[in-house]
Every structure is written in structure tokens, then in C-alpha cells.
Amino acid sequence: MKKLQVTLLSGRSLSQGREKEQGKLSKSYFQSVACCEINGEDIKEIGLDYGENVRISTKYGSVVIKAIAPKQTLERGIVFIPYGIWATQISGSETDGTGMPSYKGISSTLESAKKEKVLTVNQLIKKSFRRKITKKR
Amino acid sequence: MSQNVISNAVCTVCGCSCDHLEVTIDEEKIVKVKNACAMSSGKMLGYMNERITQPLMKKGNTLKPTTYDRAIEATAKTITKSSSPLFYGWSLTSNEAIEIGVDLAEETGGFFDNTTSTCHGPTILGVHEIGESSCTLGEIRHRADLVIYWGANPVHAHPLHMSRYTVMSKGRFRKSRADRKLIVIDVRKTDTAKLADVFIQLKPNSDYELMVALRAAVRGDEIEQEIVAGVPIDKIEELAEMLINCEFGALFFGLGLTMSAGKSKNIEAALSLVAELNSKTKFVIMPMRGHFNVTGANNVTTWLTGYPYAVDFTQGFPRYNPGETSAVDLLARGECDSALIVASDPISNFPYQAAKHLTSVPLITIDPHITPTTMCSNIILPSAHVGIETTGSTYRMDGVVLETRKLVDPPKGVKTDVEILSALLKRVKFLSR
Numbered sequence A: 001m002k003k004l005q006v007t008l009l010s011g012r013s014l015s016q017g018r019e020k021e022q023g024k025l026s027k028s029y030f031q032s033v034a035c036c037e038i039n040g041e042d043i044k045e046i047g048l049d050y051g052e053n054v055r056i057s058t059k060y061g062s063v064v065i066k067a068i069a070p071k072q073t074l075e076r077g078i079v080f081i082p083y084g085i086w087a088t089q090i091s092g093s094e095t096d097g098t099g100m101p102s103y104k105g106i107s108s109t110l111e112s113a114k115k116e117k118v119l120t121v122n123q124l125i126k127k128s129f130r131r132k133i134t135k136k137r
Numbered sequence B: 001m002s003q004n005v006i007s008n009a010v011c012t013v014c015g016c017s018c019d020h021l022e023v024t025i026d027e028e029k030i031v032k033v034k035n036a037c038a039m040s041s042g043k044m045l046g047y048m049n050e051r052i053t054q055p056l057m058k059k060g061n062t063l064k065p066t067t068y069d070r071a072i073e074a075t076a077k078t079i080t081k082s083s084s085p086l087f088y089g090w091s092l093t094s095n096e097a098i099e100i101g102v103d104l105a106e107e108t109g110g111f112f113d114n115t116t117s118t119c120h121g122p123t124i125l126g127v128h129e130i131g132e133s134s135c136t137l138g139e140i141r142h143r144a145d146l147v148i149y150w151g152a153n154p155v156h157a158h159p160l161h162m163s164r165y166t167v168m169s170k171g172r173f174r175k176s177r178a179d180r181k182l183i184v185i186d187v188r189k190t191d192t193a194k195l196a197d198v199f200i201q202l203k204p205n206s207d208y209e210l211m212v213a214l215r216a217a218v219r220g221d222e223i224e225q226e227i228v229a230g231v232p233i234d235k236i237e238e239l240a241e242m243l244i245n246c247e248f249g250a251l252f253f254g255l256g257l258t259m260s261a262g263k264s265k266n267i268e269a270a271l272s273l274v275a276e277l278n279s280k281t282k283f284v285i286m287p288m289r290g291h292f293n294v295t296g297a298n299n300v301t302t303w304l305t306g307y308p309y310a311v312d313f314t315q316g317f318p319r320y321n322p323g324e325t326s327a328v329d330l331l332a333r334g335e336c337d338s339a340l341i342v343a344s345d346p347i348s349n350f351p352y353q354a355a356k357h358l359t360s361v362p363l364i365t366i367d368p369h370i371t372p373t374t375m376c377s378n379i380i381l382p383s384a385h386v387g388i389e390t391t392g393s394t395y396r397m398d399g400v401v402l403e404t405r406k407l408v409d410p411p412k413g414v415k416t417d418v419e420i421l422s423a424l425l426k427r428v429k430f431l432s433r
Helices: A014-022 A027-033 A040-045 A121-129 B038-046 B068-081 B095-108 B121-130 B137-143 B207-219 B233-244 B264-277 B294-305 B327-332 B352-358 B417-431
Strands: A003-011 A035-037 A053-058 A061-068 A078-082 A104-112 B003-009 B021-026 B029-034 B056-059 B062-065 B085-089 B111-114 B146-150 B181-186 B198-201 B248-253 B282-287 B338-342 B363-367 B379-382 B392-395 B401-404
Touching: A003 A040, A014 A027, A014 B038, A027 A035, A121 B352, B021 B038, B029 B038, B056 B068, B068 B095, B068 B338, B068 B363, B068 B379, B068 B417, B085 B095, B085 B327, B095 B111, B095 B294, B095 B338, B095 B392, B095 B417, B111 B294, B111 B327, B121 B264, B137 B248, B137 B282, B146 B233, B181 B233, B198 B233, B207 B233, B207 B264, B248 B264, B264 B282, B294 B392, B327 B352, B363 B417
Parallel strands: A003 A078, A035 A061, B085 B111, B085 B338, B146 B181, B146 B248, B181 B198, B248 B282, B338 B363, B363 B379
Antiparallel strands: A003 A104, A035 A078, A053 A061, A053 A104, B003 B021, B021 B029, B056 B062, B056 B379, B392 B401
């Protein structure tokens, strides 16, 4: 399957800012954050349509989210994911001695994930952060 | 039914701290908000969504309701037993709460960090090196005839910034949009860029190069390259000319600079550019701060410890070394053996590896809402919203202090951050003596 090398920006979007106030488990928050804005030519190249799911991978991890049309102009080769738990699954914790992780300008790969599902907050937490239950002796 | 209208309420979403909201209250509920942006009205009308109204503690694998007394006692025991607890968050609460937080960290010998370390931390590092020429937003509103947004998208992140403080505001000496120039520099043509008189699109991760070239052009140096950061040199020289010829310029910058390659070096370059411009005209620079009281978190921590964030008390006195003592670095190295999170959601916002370590230590959260962080916590202490359900002072992004208002009562039995933290500090002092 065709993979495409892109630069990932994560950032604030107005709908992310608005919908987080609806609650982080709300459907509207999920819809406004678990998505990736991709340029029209780029999405064609990986054989997807808007509304289908895309896998985006960096050297830190990989996540499946919904591919959507850019809400603001986006050049080829750049993708945008709103801040949230989906974006941070693929961001690294090196800070170059500043305390600040690189949330923008991350080298990533896009590929089709038509048949995979986008995990909800609950499912993602279960998958990524489930605590080990330590039995008392 | 009687409706009560409160005017000049202070918004508690972003660093703009807009203080002109008109809030209508009907039977202890906010029913209407005027003058607010989409984020602000989202918060004002949605503050009751997904609330936690009772303290919760983990028993086995499930969270069970408990009382504040029990939850505070358990929290106090956990953090006093820890050798290096992390106290993180603080940007969505009042200065008064932050003050108690610093005391708690000092008392327990932990790390005290606020969300600055994952937003404008590099800005502060840059300011340590170069210094900044700043002013209040009011001065910019009245005087600035040229405004730059660099790596910032206020239409989305600070929706009223332009209409209240910059190009679209009505100032004493600059009456309208026609009296001001707007320049936007970004890696993509954002909705803010669409409003600009001049938009400069640069390649991702090359802000530093463009900044240095622009500074050279301002100085009158000849640049030997034809293109820098994807921008033709004649465009850079034209821009330099515009900046030199303004009467009062203001450079606002966002996370586009702090989160991209270069980080604090980008900020040093921006501050140096503005210093250079001040030899030709009047120019100021200001970071677009995100959370409503992140500026307060820096200020309060500075008056109490001498340092603005990432303060390490583990040796009994305040130490500061971002990159080492900042939350993401500590967690990524697997340090900190417990964490108290106040008004923040690091499980959503930290890179996976750092968030993962948080879920492997006792995690206690003080927050009004259910968030991924509360979902991973062992103890949850619900709190009232500052600026909606309780008062408290906050710093606007330009350092102006504003007193937020109490508009409605918190849900029955829910305490404020200040009440919870004071009770916790009292227990911690008792246990550690």
C-alpha cells in the first residue's frame, strides 16, 4: 500500500477549543479532534477519500484517525491534527534541553486505514494507559 | 422568574482575559453570554458538562465515591511519603491557588511545574538570554500602526485578540483597520493570514533562518542568498522596509515558534530582531499566551521561588533547569513517584511516553471535569470553576492583573481549588512534623 511522507503540525483549532468545553467524552469533541486535515492531492495519492480513516505514524507511535479536508489552506506535504489525545500518541518527549516537546514539524508517514477504526477516548486509554493491577500479597 | 444580568465579567479561557462579557443568569444557571467568542460561550454555557461532583478514590480497579476529608487525607499521605512528587498544571486556576501549590511543593520537596513548559517555556528561556521590550495591550490598541502575528493564529486560538487589542480595535490614535498594517508569517495560509495585508509563507522548521535574514535586512546588511526559508530575498527586504517605517510596531508570536525546530533559539532570534528594530523605530514583542492564567502561574511562581516554572524543591531549596526539571523530561526519564495535577489534562496533552509514566505512579487530580487524566487517576478531587463559580485573580497575557467574578454557585458540596489545596497543605504540614 502506498505510503506518503509528510510533515505533521498539531495545533489549536477553533472547533477543538469550543468542543473541549462540551466535555472530552462528548461526541462533538471526538469529531472535532480525532481527525487529520490533508491536502486534496496528498489524499488521492494514498488512495483515500475524505471521511475515510488514515493511519499516521511517526518514530514515536502510530494512530488511526479520520481524514478530512483542510479547514484552512494546507500545502501538499503538510498535515494538521488538532491538539488532543490522538495527536499526542504520536509525539515524542525529547525536548532538546528546553522542556518543550516537538508538537509541530514532526516527520510522519500517511497510509490508508480504510478498514481500521478510530478509537474513542475510552478505548484509547484502555489500549495505551491501562494500569497493571498489582495483587497484594 | 427573575433574570440577573452581570456585566463586565472576565472570561477564563485564553490569555486575552476579555473582561467585557455580559452574562445572563436565570435560577442559578448561566443562560446567555454576550460579547463572547465561540470558545468563551462554549465554556460559559457548557461548564456543567461532564462534571465530577463528588470526590472519588480508586478501590481495586474502580473509582468509588468518598468524602473530601478522606480523599485529602489519602492525598496528603501519598505526597508526603513520595520522595519526589510532581505538582503540575496551574494555568486554569487563580493566583491564590497557585500560591498554595508552591507551598505544597516546598513542604513535600517535590517538583513544581506549570503548563508553560509545554507552551511558552522556550519563550521564557529566550527572554532570560535577550530581554524583551513589552507594554500593555492597551498601549498597542491605542498606538500600534503595524502588527505582526508570527506562528500564531488568533482567529482560531485567541478569537477576540484582533478586535479588542490590535488591528480591528478602535484606539485613541489608531481609529480603525485602515490605520494599521497586518503582517502574518506562518507555514500555512491560516484564517488569520487571509486577513493580512502581507502574508509570508515559510517552510516548516525554518523560522530561525527567516528571522535572522530579516534582522540582517533591518540592519541594512546585504544577504547573499536568493531565497531564505522558502521566501525570496526581495520580499524579506520589502518587509524589513515596512517594519522600519512604522511608528509603533508589535510582534505577537505563538506556538509556531516555540514548538518547531529551534524552540528557544527562535525566540532569541525574535527578541533580537525586535531589539534591532528599536534602534530604528518603536517596537514591542509579546507571546500569545494560551490558558487564561498561565501568565499568572509564571508570575506567582517567580515571586515565591525566583523562577517561573519547572522548579525543583527536592534538595530543600528552589532549583531551576528546564530540560531537566520540567515535567515532560522528568516523566520521560521515569522520575517522580507521585503526581498531583491541578486544572490540567496532561494525559491528553503530554507526549505518549511522558503520559504513560504518569499512569504508573499514584496520580491525584483536582479538576471540575472528567478528562482522560481524571480517568487514569487514583484520587479525584472535584473543584469549582474559577471565574464562574468562585472568584480569584488572574494575569492577562500582558501581565495586567484582573479579578475574576463569581457568577453562580458551584454544584452542591463542590469545593474551590483554594479550599482543597489549603486543607491539603494543612494535613501535609501536620503529617510531616
